[in-house]
Amino acid sequence: MALNVPGLISVIVFYVLILIVGIVAGRKTARSKSRDEIILANRDMGLLVSFFTLTATNIGGGYINGTAESIAFDGLLWTQAPIFYCFSLAIAGLVYAPKMRKGGYVTMFDPFQLKYGRKVGALLFIPQLMSDLFWAASVLSALGNTVAVILDVNAELAIIISAAVAIFYTFLGGLYSVAYTDIIQFFFILIGLYLMFPFALHHEAVDLSRVSGTWLGSIQPGHVGLWLDVCFLLTMGGLPWQVYYQRVLACKDWRTARTASVMCAVASFVLSIPPMMVGVIASSADWNKTDYPTPNGQSQLPASERSATMPLVMQYLVPMPVSIIAIGTVAAAVMSSADSVILSSASVFSKNIYCDIIRPKASGTELVWVLRVSIVVCGCLATVIAVTAESIYGLFVLCSDLMYVVLFPQLTLVLWFRRSNSYGCLSGFFLSFLLRILAGEPLLKLPAAIEFPLYDPVYGQFFPFRTFIMLCSVVVIIVVSLLTQLVFTRGWLPARFDVMHCLRLRTIDFREAKEMEPMTGKPTEAPAKDGWTEDGAVADGVGDRVRLARSPPGDL
Structure with missing residues (x-):
């Protein structure tokens, strides 16, 4: 396939536009000596800006490409992420966001350090950092796959360039740059998603009757526990995210934070419909009727192309002009999530670790530069993981795993259980972390040292072991x-x-x-x-x- 010159030009134009918006928005803090101004945009974000940045951040490349991938190969029942992440946002907005915003914290880890001490609170940053890196990697990997398929450009190069652009404007302007570029990215996502799938739906190769009995998927009796486990993971594991609370804490007041979160939950569900449709379209298409070179003449997409489901539909089932716009959609979704996650981890490191532990007397200028260096380091780490990733949807789900089993019980109890203390916190942390590692993880090629009931040597754990570990952590912290x-x-x-x-x-x-x-x-x-x-x-x-x-x- 030859290089897609018009598509490449459109991507370059999009990146330049985002870069300009990011630089202009970041002028407010480009020479700032206030760390909090960069992290929280002076706590001055109104309802509309908060809504746009929350939604654009939530709708990442993993959300779009991963949803299409899962629908196409596993069916709707096993594509829980879009639906249950929306539930998670609603719960966070109604219950957690008001509590956090009223507390006037700078990061999500402030209540931990306030109650348990600096070092104990900083320890909880480890699972947050790992999850942030997995999330950033999933969205960058999604963009790499899309650009590689449609533009015939090296995927690794696309990932590196995209990460570099996001890192650059985040480095300059902090949350101001991230929030205002999110507004542009939100409209790219909205227009691109709803423009693309109707064209694909009416392609001559698509026949929905081919999947009339399979698009929903099925849950075997022995897999119910695993299905419920993932549902709880996505709902509760979506609550303890610094990237979310960074926007909540930047809102003008707690009412703005609550309203923006609920609006974001609704918008996220609405924006999940097009990638779901793309997944159904991909599984119902006769790919022999397209220009796609199917192996051995088979009519369906091979499992080896699982993570490329969305870009293959863009390339072969929609007209080229629409395909070019769709590339901008994925690029916008990726940039809006990647920059937010990078800033999230860098903010916690600079405030809760460097400032509170390493250099409590550091000057404002020093802290600002520590934050900016942290942005570069976190961005580079996420890029390395993205280049080696195999499954977008797998990373998308895995990023909530540690948040669910480790941080969800910790955040809930530090906010509402007054008698919790450092001893309970540390006991619950190490127990949940150890049990999760011993349970194994196929995505990381980590073998299971503990075989829970219903364990399968080939497919792994079918017992709701994540929920079991989370509950063990709750009990241990309290006791x-x-x-x-x-x-x-x-x-x-x-x-x-x-x-x-x-x-x-x-x-x-x-x-x-x-x-x-x-x-x-x-x-x-x-x-x-x-x-x-x-x-x-x-x-x-x-x-x-x-x-x-x-x-x-x-x-x-």
């Missing part, structure tokens, strides 16, 4: 927290054995701390009472003073 509280308050162990120092300090949220800080910005101090505070921490006695500041009490 260990209550037990250690009892041990120290009853005097069964002297206070000197409280090595985490978490039971002797009062915990408060950042909003309360901010209100108590004087205009100079210095930490405020207030006397603590004897015994237990309402948050479950213990004060050593009358006259003790507990610093009420933005730094975590466990490290004071």
